[in-house]
Amino acid sequence: MDDYQTEEEESAFVVEESVEATIGRNTYQHNRVNQWSTSVVEQCLGQLGKLGKPFKYIVNCIIMQKNGAGLQTASACFWDNSTDGSCAVRWENKSMYCIVNVFGLAI
Amino acid sequence: MSDQQLKHKSHRREKRTGKVPSEASHGARGKETTGRTKDSVSTASYMDDLGHHDDNARLVVTIDNTYQLGPYKCFPVPAVTDILKDVLTSYLQEEKYESEWSQKMTKTICEVIRARVKDLMIPRYKIVVLVHIGQLTGQSMQISSRCLWDASNDTFASYSFKNSYLFGVATVFAVYFE
Numbered sequence: 001m002d003d004y005q006t007e008e009e010e011s012a013f014v015v016e017e018s019v020e021a022t023i024g025r026n027t028y029q030h031n032r033v034n035q036w037s038t039s040v041v042e043q044c045l046g047q048l049g050k051l052g053k054p055f056k057y058i059v060n061c062i063i064m065q066k067n068g069a070g071l072q073t074a075s076a077c078f079w080d081n082s083t084d085g086s087c088a089v090r091w092e093n094k095s096m097y098c099i100v101n102v103f104g105l106a107i
Numbered sequence: 108m109s110d111q112q113l114k115h116k117s118h119r120r121e122k123r124t125g126k127v128p129s130e131a132s133h134g135a136r137g138k139e140t141t142g143r144t145k146d147s148v149s150t151a152s153y154m155d156d157l158g159h160h161d162d163n164a165r166l167v168v169t170i171d172n173t174y175q176l177g178p179y180k181c182f183p184v185p186a187v188t189d190i191l192k193d194v195l196t197s198y199l200q201e202e203k204y205e206s207e208w209s210q211k212m213t214k215t216i217c218e219v220i221r222a223r224v225k226d227l228m229i230p231r232y233k234i235v236v237l238v239h240i241g242q243l244t245g246q247s248m249q250i251s252s253r254c255l256w257d258a259s260n261d262t263f264a265s266y267s268f269k270n271s272y273l274f275g276v277a278t279v280f281a282v283y284f285e
Binding site: 009016030045056067071079086090093094101 | 146147148149150151152153154168204206209210212213214216217218220221224225233234235236237238239240241242243244245246247248249250251252253254255256257261278280282284285
């Protein structure tokens with residue numbers, strides 16, 4: 001039986017690394033954000049795939065400029081609680097927020 | 108907030124305008140890790156099963172083979188898009204953005220969408236519903252998703268709504284359970 005807690009932690013670690021590597025030291029730029037979010041998500045997905053676990057993954061990324069605006073995000077899932085799980089990673093620097101949600105569904 | 112202060116707070120979730128509340132049926136245990144650079148900060152939270160920590164909740168249920176190769180009934184994307192449009196419009200039409208209200212509203216909308224998609228009774232599909240509600244203050248943002256799945260069976264539906272004060276985006280992912 002897999003120790004699921006470590007898998008969620010493992011994916012959180014993978015995500016944090018990907019975000020840091022892609023947008024770590026950048027300031028928010030509207031014309032580059034599309035490329036950044038695509039890159040963050042694809043890197044995360046690539047690394048998660050390399051873990052070789054029998055899961056289907058959904059990775060969702062939000063990059064938002066810091067403006068004092070509020071944002072709420074919620075998710076509801078209809079799945080098997082014993083095998084499936086999710087994790088959310090919130091990252092910020094001086095100019096932007098980045099929120100990444102990863103859902104892992106067992107095959 | 109300095110990095111030093113963050114290291115001492117092991118179980119508290121940070122509160123700032125970019126909050127991510129989890130859905131009502133699963134709580135989140137916050138684990139803080141400091142960013143490597145001085146100006147970035149990151150936190151991660153995971154799903155917890157309702158505070159139950161008994162092993163029974165985590166035992167995998169073995170299901171007998173049905174020898175079914177694919178879904179008999181496809182996931183109806185247009186029908187689900189209509190559901191999303193209907194729910195978002197009816198809940199958000201004339202509303203203004205308020206922090207407490209939108210917290211409850213995102214969770215409510217999530218649960219309503221999940222219930223309505225379940226009512227469609229599509230067998231062997233697992234559903235993930237994501238809802239974002241944000242304030243419109245001229246900021247720029249980008250929301251993107253990628254999935255590692257079986258493209259012939261799995262799909263998604265999405266709808267975004269906007270009024271003068273706020274925007275709402277709802278996405279439903281449907282993943283076939285083999």
